[in-house]
Amino acid sequence: MVSDSSAVGEQGREIPDATVARLPLYHRALISLHRSGASTVSSEELATAAGVNAAKVRKDLSYFGSYGTRGVGYDVGQLLEEIRNDLGLQHPRNCIVVGTGNLGAALLSFGGFKDRGFAVVAAVDVDPARVGTTIGGIRVGHQDDLAGLVEANDVAIGLLTTPPVAAQQVADELVAAGVRSILNFAPTVVEAPEDVVVRHVDLASELEILAFHEGRREPIAPAS
Amino acid sequence: MVSDSSAVGEQGREIPDATVARLPLYHRALISLHRSGASTVSSEELATAAGVNAAKVRKDLSYFGSYGTRGVGYDVGQLLEEIRNDLGLQHPRNCIVVGTGNLGAALLSFGGFKDRGFAVVAAVDVDPARVGTTIGGIRVGHQDDLAGLVEANDVAIGLLTTPPVAAQQVADELVAAGVRSILNFAPTVVEAPEDVVVRHVDLASELEILAFHEGRREPIAPAS
């Protein structure tokens, strides 16, 4: 679902995609444990806090090195720091929102990214009625200023929240402006060069997966 | 990431989770093809439209039966109907939004669910300032009315957009009210009984996965 990765760990091993997808869960759990004052945590406890199992936690962490102490567990502060580094969050990453409809506006107003290491620093739209307005403290620029805003704000990640018909063109513009990470909320496939990572969030797809399981539970409607 | 499934296809075979996760992509692609007037589609074309490969398309569809014609491809209308049924979307599913902050409000105003077979029909919040207001045509009820609204509106799916601290309690209330499918946007683990399916959307996690790949591309900052 994500483009091919050939990520390599400290020890020169490849990091499996499945492991990368779980790092944020550990990150989140560790932030919470750190706040609550815990100093050490076992793989079992971390697993519970992250919603996975202990074997996965140990195997996943082992790709990055040995940070635990046998018989004791992991140092919360040290492991949090280590995972932050593994995730490339030594410094905050700047994001731009393209498209300021319902979802785009919500992303601009949403404060939950900051403590995870991200800042939404710019936004653009094609609608003249929206250009110049301020949402969540960010002034909405014109679509044509995209490249300039990316450059001026050192933007690393594009959040694509336009209607589906515009998505591919916006993605092309983001890539041309130097953005190499795109989170696409538009319900359509978006193509990009190999070195650009495009991830996809489709809320309707999530609902459909739930509906699938709903459908399996219901008795078949009586025939005749 | 999703609770254990033991879904069984028409032929009595189990449907792999990976296949279920791709059905929405085929659904989306087929809706688009159907609109554009295509009458048949090959596995290769459908694969391109859905962003996967042709072998996956054929294998996935084969779990539900043989709906293609060798040498020709699949009938777009018939396959669309079949997938809609496989997904349990013979009738629309009703959803309730719990928590009407930035994201909750966006979900209430978002129109993109309707053509995928879902309707947001109710919303609740704990904040008295929000209760009684109307967002996206839906009147916001009080949290205490959750069970009543679920019952009155035949709600099948709960969209959980509260702050993390409230998420588990809200999930418990949804389950008590009879909801067995939950889409959790709060960045925390939510527990539920085995027969309840909880899926998770964490936007910050998606950004972190992008950051991981960003970090791998950058040269290590020069030491000294």
Add this chain to the structure above:
DNA sequence: TGTTGTGAAATTGTTCACAGCC
């Protein structure tokens, strides 16, 4: 003693490649 780190086994998912059919 308690918990990590990790090979090996088991499971799940993907791709190949081709027989079967239109």
Add this chain to the structure above:
DNA sequence: GGCTGTGAACAATTTCACAACA
């Protein structure tokens, strides 16, 4: 001739289970 449907080969991921060790 072209495309589906599917067993069989292959690859990725998860889980087991236990040696290593603070």
